[in-house]
Every structure is written in C-alpha cells, then in structure tokens.
Amino acid sequence: MTRSFAWVGSWLLQAYYMLFVAFLVLPIFVMILMSFKNSEFLGFPIKGLTLDWYGAALADPAILGAVATTAFVAAVSTLIALVVGTWAAVALERLQGLAKAVAFVILCIPLAAPGIISAISLRIFAFDIGLELGVPAIIMAHTVHAVPFVSLMVLARLSHLPKSQTEAAKDLGASPITAFCLITLPFLKPSLIGASLFGLLLSMDDFNRSFFLGGFEPTLPILVFERMSTGISPQINAIASIVLLVTLSMGFVGERTLRRIGARK
C-alpha cells in the first residue's frame, strides 16, 4: 500500500470497521453465551452456567443424524457442482458472441433467481421428474444453486491462463484431456478450492431449498428451524455454537490453504 491513501487508514474508518464487526458478531456472541446458561428458558439474566446442553446436543440422535445428512448433502452436491461448474466454464470459454451471452444468462439463472422462487421452481421440477422429496432432491437443488458460483470463480481464473500453457502441453505430446488435467486443473486449483469451500458453505447454510425439498432426513438448518418453531431450548444454542466452531475452522483451514498456494506462485 502506498502512502497515497494513508489517510483512509485513519482512525475513523478503522473505528467504523470495528463497529461493524461488533454489530455482526454481537448476536453470535450472545448466542454462544446462552448455550452455557443453566436454564431451560432463554433470555437474560444468566444465573448459572452449565455444559449440559452440549452433552444433550451431542447425544441427540436427531442432531447427529442432521449433521451427517448435512455433511453428506454438502459433500456430494459440492463435488458434482465442481465438476459441472468447471466443465461449463471451460465450455463457455469456447463459445463466442450471442451463443456465449445466452449460455451465460442461462448458467446464472439459479444465482439470480430470488431464493424462494428458486426453491419453489425446483420443487415443482422435482415433482415433474418424479424425484421424491428428501436427500436426493436437496442434493439436486444445492448442486444447481452452486454450479453458477463455481463456474464464475473458475471463469475468472481461466481468463488469466495464458493460451500458450495448454498449447505447450499439447506441443509436448499431451492430448487435450491430458493437457486439461495436468495444466489447466492445477492452474485452477486455488479457484477450485475456493469454489469447494463456497459450495460447502452454500449447501450447509441453505435454508430455502432444503426447506422446500426436504424429506424425512432434515439438514441442520431445517432441524434448527423446526426446533425453533416447535419449542426453543438452549440446546439449539449449543448446536449452533458447535456448527460455528466447525465452519469457522473450515474457513481458516481453507484460507490458510489458499494463502499457501498463493505463496508458492
């Protein structure tokens, strides 16, 4: 950073940044605090602390089941989205003119459609193709939702890949597929890692689609929603805090990986 905008780093913007972070973090902090409260009723004041809710949450088969379902859905949908999204990005790169514009718009529909409309149209679609509500339907919905994100992230990086790289690989005897695997994919690695983290998050946090396409095995957000509307207990705080811990550590691992790759370049 040059000194050209040193004044921006002045305490005013710094303070604003901190205030904003505090505003975002405050509710989460309160929620974590609540998870240790030794009463069935949420709310202040807190008279005593306990770890019971964590024990209860970790022993609750419904919660564990929901965690497993969520993880499975996230992993499978992200994996499929990664393949399809990358493939779509590579294909899109080859198109030109009107065909490219049209394909791009259709590719972005799931991203642009408001959440509830996307969810409802997918539900109708699932009905039309005879896909039962439940895990497969949620996977389909999450995959469809994640594909444009993956494609956009891949496209952004793909445009920075010099054409000579793949040409060189082919020149040295690699078939187009080998060249893609050995040169293009490694080049895309940072955006693929970013896209998978993003895809996992999208899926794990998704409410609209899971809600409208869910069956008998709820994902975690659906379970929390159900519990919220059918009797809140501090157990939800405990689950939420655990989820927070898991996703945050995932985020940090992902960030570190990205940074390491960045350092190698």
Place this chain on the structure above:
Amino acid sequence: MNTQPARIALLAFPAFWILLLHLGPMLAMLRISFLESFPPLPGSAEVATLANYTAFFANDVYIVPMLRTLVFSFSATLLLLVLTYPLAFFLAKGVRAERKLTYLMILFAPFWVGEIIRIFSITVTFGNRGAVNWVLLNLGILERPLRMLYGYFSLSTGIIHLSALYMLMPIYAAIEKIPDNLLEAGRDLGAGPVSRFFDIILPLSREGVATGCALVFLANVGTYSVPALLGGPGTSMFSETIGTFFHTAGSQWPVGSAFSVLLLTASLTIAALMMLVIQRRKGRAR
C-alpha cells in the same frame, strides 16, 4: 484446432445440464402458473387458465405486500450500499496488503454461520429478554424493555447481517482493482483526497456497485426466513405470501407459481434497471 466432434462432446454436457436444470425448473413453474390445479389430484385433468394471474390484480391484499417487498428490498439495498461502501474502500485501500486477509477473515467469520442460526441469534440478542434490553434495563436507561423484534428494525437487522457480504465483495473487488498509480497520478496532478475519491475511486468502482446492488436486491426479495422469523404482521413480505400457497392444503400451487413468476419478473426488471442506471454514465463518458 478443435475437431468438430470433440467440440460437440465438450459443449454437449454443460448445455444439456443448464438447459435441463437451470431452465427446466423455471419453465415448469411457468407452465404450472397457467394450470387450474396442481399437483394433479387423482382423476382431474389439466385445465389451462389465466385466473392465477388475475387473482393477483383483483385484490389489493396481494398487490400491497408485493409493493412493500419491492420498496423494502430496494431501500435495504441502498442502506447496505451506504453502510458497506466505506468498509469496502477501507479494506481495499486503507489496510496494508499483508493485513488485508486478516481483516477480511474477521469480517467474514460471522457469515460462516448459517442464516437460520444467525436469525435465531438476532432474536436472542434483541428480544425483550435479550442481551441489549437487559443491559439497557440494568443501566437504568430503560424502564420497560424496548421492543425491537418483529418490525422493520429487526427485519433490516436481519437483512444487513445476512447480505452485507454480497454488497461488500463486488465493491471491494472493484476498488481493489484500481491501480494505486492512478491515485498517485491524481495526487501528482493536484487532486486532494476528496477529489481522488469522487473523481477516481467512485467512478471506477461503479461496476462493483452495480453488481452488489443487483445481487443484494435479488437476495432481499427472495428471503423467506428473515420475514418469517423476524418480521411482524405489518411487514409481511411477498415471499411469505408465496410460501403460504405452497403450504396450504389444496390446489394452491398454481397461484403460488403465478405469483412467483410475477415477483421474478418484477425483481429482475428492477435489478436490471439498477445495473443500467448505475453503469449508464460510464457508457456516455466513453
């Protein structure tokens, strides 16, 4: 260089995928919106009708929440723009490069928590027995708890918490891309900080602003959980109306689909207009 069959093989799969899974659901929804009843009950035939659309215009109980949704989503978008632009600017140009990632990570950490859980945490914080009221009561600032939930305040809080990221990221990326030497050139040519901001940073980040506004607007229109869990009777949003049709017993899906089509059309039009208006001046300047 690509031989024709190889090219077709490369394009066929993604083309098939996006046509089926991206366009398919939209078309399915469109089709149903013209049907008299759906899902088909045993023994009933498909009958085409426009009644689902006329139902919307026939009754202002639907028009009002639709307008409320669009106006609120638009206002919330502007609010978010005003709130996050300084942040994006600060992060892109005010933080030293090696600290940038840390600053970003801290800001993004809350977004790693799912939307439902975050909404839940907002109710715990701003409720009558929530943290904020408890502190204010104990400090003697309030005598009775201040009602903050189930109104526009909690709704906006929820929106800000959930979609700030979508506004911040495109703007940050746009400002980040502006080379420092442009700013140095501006300085060299005698531009002060204010002029450098308004004459260089702001025009060059317009694309990011446009993207952010469109994204956030669409996200706001489409959120179901925020108005359902944080809204009150006076703030009911069109997404809830649509959701109701899919939850009520009986053949209400076509109405819900028709209303979805209307909302989609309206929101995409507004989002496109927003992008056009924000980017227009750039076109003229060229």
Place this chain on the structure above:
Amino acid sequence: MTDICVLRDITARYGDVTVIDRLNLAIPEGAFVTLLGPSGCGKSTTLRMIGGFETPAAGQVLLAGKDVTHVAPNHRDTNLVFQDYALFPHMTVAENIAFGLKRKGAPRDVIRQRVDELMQLVRLPDMAQRLPAMLSGGQRQRVALARALARDPALLLLDEPLGALDAKLREEMQHELKSLQRATGKAFVFVTHDQEEALTMSDVVVVMNKGRIEQQGAPVELYRDPQSRFVASFIGKSNFFEGRLQEASAGIGRVEVAGGTLSARLGSAPLKAGDAVVVAVRPEKVALATERPQGNAIEARLQSLSYKGAKSTALFADAFGRRIEMDFNPEERRIEAGDSSVWLGWQDADGIVLAA
C-alpha cells in the same frame, strides 16, 4: 539436402482478413531458418501452422514428406519454444523438461538421464528442483529450449524467444542458440522481427511482408542483393532515390532522378525503360567529397552528426528534400558541421536499381 518441412500454397484467414496468401516455403534439414518481418506480417501464424496450432484455410503442410496439415500438435514431430516460454508454473525445472518424455511413456530412468543430459546441454546444472518462478529470464529461456528439445523433434520452432530478454543477454543467447543448433544438427525455424538477430544466427532468412515472402536467402545475399525496396529498407539501412529508368544495359541501369541521373546495378526483377524505380545505396558506401566526383553525385548539406562508437553517421539533406545517410569511421576522418554544401558520391556497383 532434403527438405524436412515444406509448405505448399498455404493460406490463412482470420474471418475475412487473409493473413497468409498462398505461401510456399521449404525448410532444409539441419538448417537454421529465420522468418523475419514486421509485426503482423504473418510470420508467427506461419510458425503456428507448422506446429499445428492453426489449420490453414487452404494448402498443405508436409513434415518429413508426410502431409500433416490436419494433424494435432500432440501428434506432430515438431516442438515449439513459446514467446512467453509457457513453462508450467507448478512443475519444477526437471518436471517441465520431463513433461514431453512422460507423454511418450518413456521409462523413468531414461527420462532422468535425458533430463540430465539436456540440463547439461543448456548449461543449467543444479536447477532441477527449482520452480520456474525462481529462475531468471535467461534461465527460463534455457529451460524452455531444453523442454522443447527433450522429445528430439524433427523440427524445432522458436517464436520470438529472445524478445523478453535485455540486449546483452539477448546477444549471448543468440550465439548459444546457434551453437546449440549446430550441436543438435536439427532444423530450427526461428521467428523474429529483429533483422540483426536474423542475420547473426541464420543459414537462411525468409523476409515476410503482408502475408507473403518478399525474399529468402543467406544473410549475405539478402544484404548485398536485396530484391525489393522493402527488403533493402528492412535489412540494414538504405538511402533511396526515386526516379525513372532511362536505359538498362550490361547489368547497369541509368536512372533519371530529380537533379540528375544515377547509375547502379540492376536487381534481378525485370525492368524496362520508363519504369518507376528507386536506387538504393547503403550508408557505408556513400563517400564525401568537396568537389563534384565522377559518376554518381548528389550535392547536399550536413544536417546532423551522431557518434556511435565504432562508426559515426552523418545525415545530409539535398535541395530536393531527400535525406541521405552516410556512415564513416570517426577515427579516420572528421566531418565538421558547416554551412557550405558538399558532394556525396558512390561507385555504380554499390547502388542497386529496384522497382519502386
């Protein structure tokens, strides 16, 4: 000598624009051939068609006698050194060099041996485990060479590989490339827009302009006997005098120019009396006199002098607005700036008459 590669009536188009127009070219085995021309003349496109990266709209590419016009690059026995080297950033030097060998399915120990050998050849020992990002420009250049040579191609293609290097390193690499070519005995096709580079290294220089070959031949030939105004100006420097051919006899033409007549050798192109022509004279052939010399003579005034070390250049202008350059050895003579006009002259054999 047989030809390793032959281009027959090659035509290339981008949309409606024809960038290569029915081009014919033969690359002799073991020769260092340079495609020389200004940017946009189609030299890179020609190279890319030999390598298989572009398919000609018409015509044939023959490699070792076989038609490879529609053969993909990975199935062609040519290798290319890219302008930006195109080293794979995520692979070490050794992995980069081994890449082509692995595609051939060569056994591990063979690959290792060949990689060592090539690293010796391009003088890059001890760099095997480095990533390209950790190398200097010259080192990258060598890795790119080694990588392209690894598969032992029948023909090595080089697309302006020295463009990114600084002047000194560039000269060094020119010599190295030349000796490498001799050592391997392979035909090299080298693309450049730098005439000096072309003259230094090549056995054959092919001068291209606007998608066509202007002239090809050994560097000395091209310098001494340019066959067109373009070649005369692109290879080395020339003074041009525009005029009309009066008569041609015994290989010498008399040309009427503004302010007199000039005599010079006739070029190989058939010219007849009355044709618009130019007389081209190299600056180093121009001689200075205070009196009007015999034969070719132009009266001019000195405009400027520039000192260039081994030689100096004097720039003159005559009464008809023509600018004439003269090279001379500053150790041998002095030219003082002055107002008086002087006479410039040269031997008939030192000028050449070319179509205008």
Place this chain on the structure above:
Amino acid sequence: MISRRSILRTAGAAASLSLFAPAIARAKSQEVNIMTYAGHVPDAFKAKFEAETGITLNIRIVADQGKQFNTMVTETSSPVTDICTVAAHRIPQFRGSDLLAPVDVSRLPGWSALNPIYSEADWLKADGDVWSVPVALGATGLGSNPDLVSEEDGSSWGSLFNEAFAGRVSYVVLDAISLAIAYQGNDITFNSYIDDRAKAQDVVNQARDFVIANKGILLKYTESSTEQQQLFINDEIDVGQISFGEAARLLNGEMPFRFRIPKEGTFGFVRSLGIARHAPNAEAAYTFLDAFLSEPEIGTQIARSSGSLPTFSGFADPMTEAEKAIFAFSDEDLKRIHFESPTASGLKYELIDVAVAEIKAS
C-alpha cells in the same frame, strides 16, 4: 503432485460413496417414516422400539395439517411417508385425495388401551372402515400474564383484539379466524352452515375482516403453539392463543402464567395416526402401531412429552398430583370445547385457508 493425487483420491472416494449411498439406504429398509407433531411419538418409546425391533423410526416434525397434506400429495408418484398425523376432522380431506389407507384394527391387539370415547367415535369410521388411530386431544385456549391481564380479560378471545394489549399479543392466523368466529358469536364448527355455503363464506369474511382490522394490535403471526409458548417465555407477549399441551408446560410455576378456555368457547380436535395409502413400509408401520398401542404407559409418556391430553384410558394414573392438576380439565372447560366436525370442517378450512393467505398478505 501429492495434492493432485489426494484430490483424485478424495474424488474417487466420494464418487464411490455416492454410488453406494442408495445401496446403504436400501440396506436399512426396516424403517417407518412418520410425520407427526412434536412429542406425539415420545423419544423414550422410539428408543425402546428401535432397540427391540431393529426398525428405524424416521420422524419428521410437522406443525401444520396443510403442509402434511401437500407433502403427501406431491409424493404420490414415489411415496415415502408411512404414517401421518391427521387431525380427525381432516380425515375426509385426506381420504378425498386418496392419501389414507383404512386401519385393520384386528391387527392391533393394543386397540383396547384407547379410551372408548375416542376409539368408538363416529368420526373415526366411514364406509365400514376405521381410518386412523387417535392419539391425543388438542384444544386451543388463551394464555395470559396474570400480573398484567385481569381474570376477565384472560377469559375472553376479545383480548386478542383488544387495543389495551397492543404489541403484546400474538396468535396463529389459521386458528385466529376460528377464534374470531367464536368471538363474533358464530358457529365455530360450521355444522350449522353445511348446506349454506354463502352463509359460511359470510361468517369467514366477517372474521377475516375483523382480524385484518385489528392487525395493528398484533406483535407477530406465529406458525404454531410452540412458537407462542416461546413468545411467552421471552416476555414478548402478555396475551396469546396457546394450545393445552404447550400451556401445560408453562404452568410449572417458573413464570407468571394463566391458562383459560375462554367463555366464547373454543375448538378442539383429535390428532390421530393414519397409515398412508401408498405406504412403502406398511408392514413395519403395523408393527409400530401395535407396539405403540401396547406400550403400558404410552399415554403418560405422550402427556409428558407433548403436553397434550392423550386418548388412552387411565393415562393420568401414574402421574404426580402436580401433573394431574395440570392435565385435569374441569367439566365447565370441557363443555366449552367444540370438536371440529368431520363433515363441516372440509367447507370450513377450504374457506379459511384462502382467508389466511389474504390476511397474511394484507
């Protein structure tokens, strides 16, 4: 290179996992998919049943008859649900869409554990068959904070629409229309309007307009009684509709709370377990129902886990005095509960469902 290999390995593992996932799902084919209200299939029973039979009970919590109905309708092409929890008065609607199969009582030796008031009731039977297994009685009443709401206000639906409690009131819209109908002195069961659709529509419109007119008083529309319960706990409301079950849990004395069946009367309904017409695991479903009915203290368990009034004879016997006090209805209370009519409720909810959408949208 290591990372490339590891990525490929992960991809391979995930791919094979997704290939085998259906196989894994099929392998545990001994399962019953149940849609039910919170606490109606008690956790203790579920654990015991799964341990004894090896059959997994997949329970999907529902809070709404409409959502259940829609879920089952959309499933018709590939049914998943085995057992749903249908409100007795909704049985005709579910049957009308061919969603229910008759219950073969002869296969359920535990049937006799049910209180005959329910097990012999007319509304369970149609076309000579029994259509579901009654589980619990639900009725909605009025909860209030006795410190701030007088006994009189706490005993009338009028408080839900009373300016005095503005911002401190909430209810479930679907129920509120019925409550407004009762408050306006009309027939909450619609029995008297069966042959007069126009009158019925008129009654609904009146109630709808009344609810809309008094919307300003409301804090929030809720989805369920449990959400109402939470609002009481969080001190967000002073007056609110709440069902008997959820109210029972608030009566434990931790906070000031009063529960009344208002003088205008209320509606009651019986929640019952029905077997889905196309149940994929019908056999296992019978195994489950049999075990459910045969469990000695199932009634007590349901009362404790759901707070509802179970349909089993003698469910209160093992309870403590404090519990008995909560679960005992006075005769006067019981008289004010009007059960939803299976014949009239089709008409009633057809009209009310539309009104709900209109109120929510207003």
